[in-house]
Amino acid sequence: MEINLHLGIHKTATTYLQDQLTLSRDLLKNNGIQYFSLSEMRSGLTQAIRNKPLDVIQHILRETIQQEKVILSDENMIGNAGEIRKGINYKPISDVIGKIRQSLPESKVSVLISLRNPLEFLPSIYCEYLRHNNFVSYENYIANQKDALNWEKLLTPVINSNRDINFLIFNFDNFRNNKKEILKAISFNSIDRYSNNINSSRATLSTKVIELLSNFPETSKELLTVIENLNYVFGDKFKPYSEQELRKSKEVYLSQLNNLSKLKNTEVFF
Template sequence: MKQKTIRLHVGVHKTATTYLQHYLLLNRSALAKEGLAYWPMEDIRGQFQSAWDQCVLERYSRRERLISLIRRNRIFPKMRAWFELDRDILLSEENLLGECCDFFDGEIYPNAAARLACLARALPNNKSVEIWLCLRSYPDFLASVYGEASRFNQVPLPEAFAERHVNPEGAWPKLIDDIRIALPAAKLHIWDYEDFRSIEPRIIEGMTGVSASLLQSLQQSNIRPSASDRAIRACAALPSEIQWPERMFQMLVLEKLYPIQCSSDRFSPWTADQRIKMDAAWKRDRDLIAAREDIDFIDGLAR
C-alpha cells in the first residue's frame, strides 16, 4: 500500500494564499471524493496559535512551564487528529511560518524554524511530508506584508520599515534552511509568485493529486485586493491607542476613500534605487534556490 502524504502549503503571505484557500474550500467535497482530506485555514489557525503560545511559555518559569504542559496536553491531541485520517492530507495556512507583525524589526519569518518544530510535534511518523511554498520578490512581498499588517497593528512608519528591510539578500534561502531544520525529511516544492498564473494547474495538481480540470474554478473577484498607497499610509498614521477592531474598520473606510485606480497607486515604501537593489537580491536568491538539488523548483513556462 502506498504511503499516505501530508502536504503543508505554508505560504508565504501575499502570494495568492487566500485565493488557493478559497479554491480548495470550494472543491473540498470533490477532493474528498478523490481521497484527499483538505483542512481549511479556519480549522487550523486558532488551534495552531494556541499550540505556539504554549511552546513559547515553555521557555519561561517552572510554573508557566507546568501550566503550558497542562494546556498542551489538551491542544496537541486536537492537532494530531488532523493527520490521523487514512488518506492524503492537505493543510493551507501561511501563519504556520509567522505573522505579518513579525517583520517590523527587519527580519523575515524570524520564528519559522521554531513554529514549524511546534507543528512537527503533531505529525505522525507513518506519513511522508511535503512543503509547498511560493516566494515573491523582496520589495513587492515586504510592501504587501506591511499593508496587511497595518490593518490590525500599529506599524512603524513606512520609511522606518523600508530602512530596516533595505538589505534582504539571503532571507529566502535562510527561510528554506529553517524549514529544513524543523522538517529535515520533508520534500520541498517551491515556485515564484510571478509565475503562478502560468503554472497554476501544475500547482493545484501537485498539492491535491487531482487534475485542475476536474475541479470547479474560482473567480478572482471573490478575493479582497490590496489597499492603495494613500490608504495604507493613512492607516499607518492612526494613533497608537487605536486597537485592531477599530483599525480594521478605519482601513475599510480608507480603502473606499482612496481606491487603487492605476499601478502608481500601489503601496511601495522604497526609493527607486532601493527597489533596484532589492530586486537584484531577489533574482540572485531565486537562482540559488532554483539550483538547489534538495528542492523541486516549479519553473514558469515563460522563463
C-alpha cells in the first residue's frame, strides 16, 4: 500500500488542492486511488489520528481503506490557528507520521508539505484565527512566537528520524510555478491540471476590516462572517511588516529550504 500524507500547512492553498481532488474523485478511484475528502477527514479521521490510541486509529484505517493507494489530506492533522497562537507550531507532525506508520506498517508513506515565508504566513493564519474566534490583536496573537517560525528546525529532526519516508516540500511563495507539480505528486501523477470551477481561497483581511473588528471584540467572529458573505472587501491588505522585514525573512526562509533540500530523503520544489 502507498500513502500520500498531505499535511498542509495552513494558508498554502490546501483547500484549493483538496477541492480539485474532490472534483477528480472518480478519476482517482478508476486509477486505484482512494481519496478521503476534507469533510470525511474532519468528520472523524483527523481527530482520531490526533487524539485516539494507536489501536483505534489502526482499526479505523483498516476498516475504511479500500484501495492500494491512499491520499490523506488535512492540515488540521498537525495543528490549527489556535495552536499557532499558543506557540505550538506544528509540533504534532512527528507524532502524526508515527501513528500512520505504526497503524499501517506495511505501507510506503510519502509526506507532502507546503511552506511559506513566516512573515507572510503569520498574518494570514492570524486572519484565519479571527474567522473562528473572538478578536485579539495581531501583537497578542504572535506573542508566543519569540523566534517566529523556523521550518528547518521543525522539520529536520522529523525527516532524519524517518529515513525511509520521502518528503516533498513545496515553496508556496512560488505556488504559481509549482502548483502543477504538487497536484501531480499528491495524486500519484493522476491529475496535472486544475478545474476552472474551483473557488479561490479566502484572502488575507484588510487593515480596515481588522480595525473594524477590534471595535466589536465580543461579536467580531459573527461580524466577519457577515462581511465576507457580502464580499465586502475594502482597504489595503493587512501587512504588519515592512518590505525590508519581509525581504530579510525571505532570505532566511530560502536558506532554510536550501538546507532542507540537502537531506537525503527530501525533495524541495523552490
